[in-house]
Amino acid sequence: MLRTASCPAMLAGGSRILRGLRRKQLDYEHAQKRMVPIEQENLSERHPMTTQSSPVLHVNGRSYRWMSGPTVVVCVDGCEYDYITAAVQAGVVPYFQEMITSGTAYVADCVMPSFTNPNNLSIVTGTPPAVHGICGNYFYDPDTGQEVMMNDPTYLRTGTILAAFADAGAKVAVVTAKDKLRTLLGHKLVGVCFSAEKADQASLAENGIANVLELVGLPLPSVYSAELSEFVFAAGVKLMESRRPDLLYLSTTDYIQHKAAPGAATANAFYAMMDTYLARLGALGATIALTADHGMNAKHGPDGQPNVLYLQDMLDSWLGADAARVILPITDPYVVHHGALGSFALAYLPSGTDMAGLVQRLSAVPGIALALTRAEAAKHFELPADRIGDIAVVSERHVVIGTSAARHDLSGLDAPLRSHGGLSEQQVPLLFNRKVTAVDRARHWRNFDAFDLVLNHIG
């Protein structure tokens, strides 16, 4: 059973922020006590039970009932709950409104760090990163001494719910916006799995489907566009109409959320677009679960300039040049979104460093919400200890962490910075188009409970 550690750095002060964090920690401990115990399970141990009325699959220590009809799980990238609230208030998302009023709406916590890859993998495995192993978009591999993208399935330490259902005979389809997630989400999946980004290259051999542009009826979208996410939804609807998958996973991109605040015209238009496709999936008889990989907040000052705390520069001045190696797990090839600036950083330090002392010193720096040693971070955030640094640093809501000022090219940022990665982006929506029943109403949900709720607690 995973356990939450008490964290002296978090509890030491009496400031408003620390009190807020303490409250969050209590919520978190509450959630942990109620979490299903998670055990790592070998792929070969998965098996469908063959009771006639209700077959059940066991995946990564959790049980999932066979779907009673087509089931869609949507991960809306960067969906701070306020985007939905603002679009509902603007009256442009009737289907979201119906989900909230006639279905089920929870506020859930995503996994930390609040980045795309760790959370998508948590959702499709039903486990935290300590189990599935994907703890960032990018990491330092101590085995090779290289800093690498964490896109390769060799880093995945467990199977997915999607592959398990496909193995057991379900028709499964996955559509992602960016190709970077496709190989992870499609790991060992016998079914359809393609990205909007490379939809023109989809083949029967590689993706389980060909002629995707023809099927969807839209041109290949730019990777930096709202259309990339629209393509995901349009493909989902076409797949539901033509192949009627038993299980469909759709994952969008947060290009719009990085650019536009909740309630902005472009944000509302984006959610209105999603709303029409969700309504069509609903009309086709799909049971829908919708959640997010992380939220999104403004990370700039009134002058529009990003609030950046350069951690490598700070550690260089404290410990000597390049004594520390700062890793930013938000790093990915799509720098126009965020310039590799998020609210979570890791640092590797020379042996003999007084980690506890350093963590205490960092905790006192304005703009830093939380600094933890490796052991504290692994326990508190359920991260794989062998893949994180000696310390983990989380910045406050409107602050991001960089390496060195000289290493960040911010010329690609064409709007005041909005980003994620911290505790301040941990709350996400968890919506269903039907009533969720027979659950503990006091339970604090995680985004990776989506499959449990949609398969085990609806219908």
Ligand SMILES: [Zn+2]
């Ligand atoms: Zn994301």
